[in-house]
Every structure is written in C-alpha cells, then in structure tokens.
Amino acid sequence: MNYAMNLRILYLFRFFSSLIPAYVIERLYWEERGMTIQMVIYTEIIYAVTIVLLEVPTGMLADRWSRKNMLVLSAVLGCCEFLILIFATEFWHFGLVVFLAGIARSASSGAENALLYDSLLLQGKAASFEKQLGGLNACDFASAMLAALCGSLLANRFGLELNYWLSLASAAAALLLSFLLADPPAAGGDAEEEEPIPLKRYVTESLRFFRDNPGVSLVVASGMVTGTAIGFVDEFWQLYVNRLELPVAYFGVLSAGLMLLRLPGSLLAHALLGRFRYRTLIGMITALFVVGFAVAAFSESYFGLAALMLVCLFSGVMEPLVTGYLHHRIDSRARATIDSFQSLGLNLVHIASGLGFGWLASRYDVFGGYGFIAAMCLAFLVWFGAASRKIRTIG
Numbered sequence: 001m002n003y004a005m006n007l008r009i010l011y012l013f014r015f016f017s018s019l020i021p022a023y024v025i026e027r028l029y030w031e032e033r034g035m036t037i038q039m040v041i042y043t044e045i046i047y048a049v050t051i052v053l054l055e056v057p058t059g060m061l062a063d064r065w066s067r068k069n070m071l072v073l074s075a076v077l078g079c080c081e082f083l084i085l086i087f088a089t090e091f092w093h094f095g096l097v098v099f100l101a102g103i104a105r106s107a108s109s110g111a112e113n114a115l116l117y118d119s120l121l122l123q124g125k126a127a128s129f130e131k132q133l134g135g136l137n138a139c140d141f142a143s144a145m146l147a148a149l150c151g152s153l154l155a156n157r158f159g160l161e162l163n164y165w166l167s168l169a170s171a172a173a174a175l176l177l178s179f180l181l182a183d184p185p186a187a188g189g190d191a192e193e194e195e196p197i198p199l200k201r202y203v204t205e206s207l208r209f210f211r212d213n214p215g216v217s218l219v220v221a222s223g224m225v226t227g228t229a230i231g232f233v234d235e236f237w238q239l240y241v242n243r244l245e246l247p248v249a250y251f252g253v254l255s256a257g258l259m260l261l262r263l264p265g266s267l268l269a270h271a272l273l274g275r276f277r278y279r280t281l282i283g284m285i286t287a288l289f290v291v292g293f294a295v296a297a298f299s300e301s302y303f304g305l306a307a308l309m310l311v312c313l314f315s316g317v318m319e320p321l322v323t324g325y326l327h328h329r330i331d332s333r334a335r336a337t338i339d340s341f342q343s344l345g346l347n348l349v350h351i352a353s354g355l356g357f358g359w360l361a362s363r364y365d366v367f368g369g370y371g372f373i374a375a376m377c378l379a380f381l382v383w384f385g386a387a388s389r390k391i392r393t394i395g
Contacts (some may be wrong), residue, residue: 006119007132009180010112013071014136016174018143018151021151022167022280023081024255027175027238028162028248033089037239037366041358042091043098044235047348048354050102055109055347059131059340060202062111067336068181071115074108075175077101082168086161109343110336117327117335126184130270130324137266145256152252197204202374209330215391216329222282223322224346225380228353229289229373230315233258233308244302258312265316270324272317285314285382289377297371304367 022029062070062203077100082099116133120126126314147170151163241254272281288310295307323342330338353376361369 002183003119003122005183006184006364007179009177010116010136011139013075013177015143015176016170016177017020017075017078018140019142019149019170019173020167021154021163023144024151024159024251024315025155025163025238025248027236028242029093029164029283030159035091035094036040037236037356037361038093039094041234041354041361043094044352044354046095047098047102047105048281048351050099051106051109051347052344052351054060054103054106054339055340055344056203056206056215058103058106059110059337060350061201062114062340063334064334065334066183067111067115068178068183068334070107070111071179071181072175074104074111075178077104077107078171079168082164082171085367086168087166088171093114097119106340106343113323114332114336115181115184115336118332121332122184126328128270130273131328133208133323134266134269134316134320137316138263141259141262141266141316143225145259148255148259149252152255153376155251156247156249201341202337206341210339215339216326218320218387218391219278219282219325220285220342220345222380222384223318223342224301224349225377226286226315226318227346229293230311230351230379231350232353232357232369232373233311233315234359236366236369238306238372240296241305243300243365244305245369261309261312262316265314265318266320267316269317269320273321273324277321277354278321278325280316283381283385283388285318286377286381288314290374290381293370293374293377297367297374300367308370357366 027040035043042218058070081097081104084093084100088094088097095311113133116136117126117129120129120132147167151166152161155168210220224296235259237254246254291308292311296304296311299307323339326339326342327335353373356372356376358370360372364371379386
C-alpha cells in the first residue's frame with residue numbers, strides 16, 4: 001500500500017478536525033447557557049479523568065487492533081459532541097459532551113502519532129518526524145485561525161449557535177477522511193516478522209521503559225507541565241479578554257493571532273534542535289512560561305494579554321520536541337501504548353492543576369487562576385534544573 005498517502009490524508013484530517021468555529025465563542029456560549037467557571041472546571045476534570053481511565057487501554061487497542069479504526073472512532077464521537085452541544089441546556093449535557101470528548105481524545109492521541117511515525121518509518125523518513133508533526137500542528141493552527149476569524153464574525157452577526165452547526169459539518173468531513181487512512185503493518189497486525197507484545201505485558205513494558213530511561217521521563221514531564229499550562233490559555237483566554245471588555249467581534253482576530261504565534265515554533269522545532277540542546281530549549285521555554293503567566297495574573301490589563309501571547313509564541317516548539325524525543329526511542333509494536341502514557345500523565349497534571357486553578361479563579365477570577373499556573377511552572381523549572389544536571393542522557 002502507498003503509506004505516503006497517509007501523510008496527505010492526515011493533513012486534511014487535521015484541517016477539518018480543527019476547522020471548528022465554535023471554539024472561538026465556546027466559553028461565552030457555555031456561560032450564556034448557565035455554566036460558571038467552577039462548573040467548567042468540573043467538566044474539565046470529567047474530561048481529564050475519562051482520559052486517565054481510557055488512555056492506556058485505547059493505546060493498547062490501537063497497537064493490537066488498528067490505529068486507523070481508533071481514529072475513525074474518535075471522529076464519530078467528535079460529531080456526537082457538537083450535535084449534543086447544539087441542544088445542551090443543563091450541566092449534565094455538558095458533562096456528557098466532555099465525557100465523549102475524553103473518549104475521542106484517548107482513542108486518537110497515541111494512535112495518530114503512531115500511525116504517522118510508522119508510515120514515515122516504512123518510507124525511510126522517520127528522522128523527519130518532528131518536521132512532519134510540526135507541519136501537522138501548523139495545519140491545526142491555520143485551520144483554527146480560519147475558523148476563529150469566520151466564527152467571531154458569524155457569532156456577532158447571527159448569534160452563537162450557528163457556529164456549532166458549522167462545527168458539526170466540519171467534524172463530519174473529518175470522519176469521512178478517516179476512512180481513507182491505511183494501517184501500517186505494525187498497527188494492523190499483518191506483519192509476520194514480529195509478533196505483537198502479549199497483552200498483559202503492555203503496561204509493565206511501558207512502565208519499565210520510562211523507569212529505565214530517566215532522560216525520556218524528564219523530557220516527557222516537561223511536555224506535561226507546559227502542555228497543561230498552554231491548555232489553560234486555550235480554555236480561558238476568552239474570559240480573560242472579556243474581563244478587559246474587548247468586543248466579541250474582535251475575538252476571532254485575537255484567536256487567530258494566538259494560533260499564528262504558535263506557527264513559527266511548531267515549524268522550526270526540528271531546526272532549533274540542530275542549534276540547541278534539549279535541556280537548554282526546555283529550560284528557556286519553561287522560564288518564559290513562568291514570566292508570561294505571572295504578568296498575565298498580576299497586570300489584569302492588555303499588558304497581561306501581551307504576556308499570554310508571548311507564551312503562545314514559544315509554546316509551539318514543545319510538542320514536536322517532546323513527542324519526537326519519545327518516538328525515536330520506542331518500539332513500533334507498543335508505540336501507541338507508550339505515547340498514550342504521555343497523554344495520561346498530561347491529564348493527571350491537568351486534573352491536579354485544574355483544582356488549584358478553579359479554586360483561585362473562583363476567588364480572584366481568571367487572573368488568580370493564571371497566577372496558580374505561573375507558580376506551577378516555576379516549581380517545575382526548579383525541579384527540572386536540579387534533575388537534568390544528574391541525567392546525562394538528555395541532549
């Protein structure tokens with residue numbers, strides 16, 4: 001089979017999966033329907049707990065059954081999410097949506113990266129993984145920018161609900177594209193040279209891998225912390241600028257700007273690795289996160305918004321850097337499972353930090369929540385500096 005087609009299809013799949021105009025007004029739409037910040041935090045916890053419970057089992061299914069089929073399942077659930085949100089009025093409706101979103105995310109997280117890496121491996125292009133992953137992320141951002149620009153204008157003119165119908169149509173297009181993907185042999189189980197890892201060994205082998213590779217564990221931990229931090233920008237920037245009294249009509253431009261700022265880092269991550277060591281890049285980016293979130297918390301002004309934009313500028317480097325570091329060091333037979341452990345850890349961090357964010361946000365609004373994120377990043381930076389000096393395997 002022509003596995004080079006997988007890359008082209010993945011680009012289109014990512015494009016339509018991210019062409020979701022509903023996201024630009026999501027928190028305003030939820031607030032309009034009675035959801036408070038505390039309720040939103042509860043739904044985020046439901047989402048994270050769902051992923052924690054299902055991330056590794058779905059990774060194992062992707063490795064043993066089919067990575068393509070897990071992506072199809074994820075796309076089906078994505079369509080269900082938007083269909084429910086169009087009619088959602090109660091907290092349990094939103095809780096059901098994030099539960100389905102958690103299943104969808106856990107089904108796709110390890111499977112997509114594994115399918116990409118093994119497709120490149122079969123073509124002798126595994127060394128370009130960071131570059132291609134950065135390109136896929138850039139496609140995400142470009143699609144999200146287009147959705148944001150259109151979504152804010154449509155919301156200002158026709159109301160918030162229309163964006164959810166358009167998002168449902170885009171999710172349906174992603175579902176159709178997912179059927180066109182082809183499983184590499186390691187995912188489909190048709191390679192006779194290597195038998196799949198026995199089911200009962202998946203978890204123990206994965207845990208042993210992280211235990212025996214402390215450098216990988218430390219790099220992956222950095223991705224968990226920074227990924228959690230940037231997630232709170234994605235989730236709550238709308239409330240931040242709403243407190244600054246920015247008109248809704250400008251939300252699309254701002255959302256597009258936040259996405260545009262991530263493009264350079266995502267596209268150039270592979271080039272930066274040729275100039276800087278992993279330790280240096282991770283340390284610098286985490287330090288910028290500390291400063292950016294601290295300024296956003298205490299300024300409560302457009303200067304704080306500029307600080308969040310600075311965080312976005314450097315955040316694009318982290319996912320290709322961390323995911324590439326991990327995938328170059330793992331066995332294809334358990335690739336999706338081990339990648340799923342990375343997402344599992346990210347969501348455990350998200351649950352813990354979400355409690356702190358929600359508690360402070362309920363007392364000091366969204367500004368207090370960002371103060372908590374600044375403190376979390378600072379604590380990790382101190383630990384990372386001490387631990388990385390003891391681990392010589394990090395480049």
